[in-house]
Amino acid sequence: MAAADDTILVWSAERDLAAGEQVTSDDLSARAVRFVEGPGLAEYLLAETGVPEGTRVGRSVGAGELLPRSALAPATDTGVIEVPVAVDAGQLPPSVGAGSIVSVWVAGEVAPTDTQTPRATLVLADVVVIEAPRVTDAFGAGAERQLVLGVPVDQAGDLAAAVGAAASGRVVITRQG
Numbered sequence: 001m002a003a004a005d006d007t008i009l010v011w012s013a014e015r016d017l018a019a020g021e022q023v024t025s026d027d028l029s030a031r032a033v034r035f036v037e038g039p040g041l042a043e044y045l046l047a048e049t050g051v052p053e054g055t056r057v058g059r060s061v062g063a064g065e066l067l068p069r070s071a072l073a074p075a076t077d078t079g080v081i082e083v084p085v086a087v088d089a090g091q092l093p094p095s096v097g098a099g100s101i102v103s104v105w106v107a108g109e110v111a112p113t114d115t116q117t118p119r120a121t122l123v124l125a126d127v128v129v130i131e132a133p134r135v136t137d138a139f140g141a142g143a144e145r146q147l148v149l150g151v152p153v154d155q156a157g158d159l160a161a162a163v164g165a166a167a168s169g170r171v172v173i174t175r176q177g
Contacts, residue, residue, distance in 0.1 A: 007032040009047035011067040016099035017057045018128045020080040020150035025051050028067060043068055060099065060128065080150035082130060083159065085171060089143050092173035100129045101176045104162065106169040120172060123162035127151050147173070
């Protein structure tokens with residue numbers, strides 16, 4: 001009977017944590033878990049050890065998920081490149097926040113005499129939002145919001161074209177899910 005209460009406190013995510021996002025104890029809650037025999041316990045971060053300062057998640061962790069050690073990355077090794085993107089507040093869904101998976105489109109400008117319909121170009125697909133101000137932080141409908149996007153290191157070659165396109169057109173963000 002005594003073994004039925006052999007639990008240990010491990011960290012679980014209080015909210016969705018996006019890849020590259022810094023993690024503090026405020027983002028986590030201690031959860032009592034009973035591990036059956038085996039090495040399972042070593043795979044998780046114990047609540048008694050705390051969270052090392054500057055720790056980031058190297059992959060997304062869902063709300064309520066136990067925090068595996070394999071998801072943690074030192075501040076310098078997140079597996080993503082942080083890219084700031086300024087977007088008119090009206091050009092992104094209000095539900096976009098840290099952890100959202102988004103695509104970045106750029107619509108080119110069309111001269112008033114041009115009869116062609118402007119087309120948008122997809123410049124970044126399925127990237128995670130690492131940081132985003134709350135909608136209430138934007139002052140007025142025409143205000144800009146800055147998003148910090150986590151672009152996987154293996155897509156670094158796409159950044160030059162994406163940044164160049166964003167500088168020459170109107171950025172529009174779409175959100176999945």
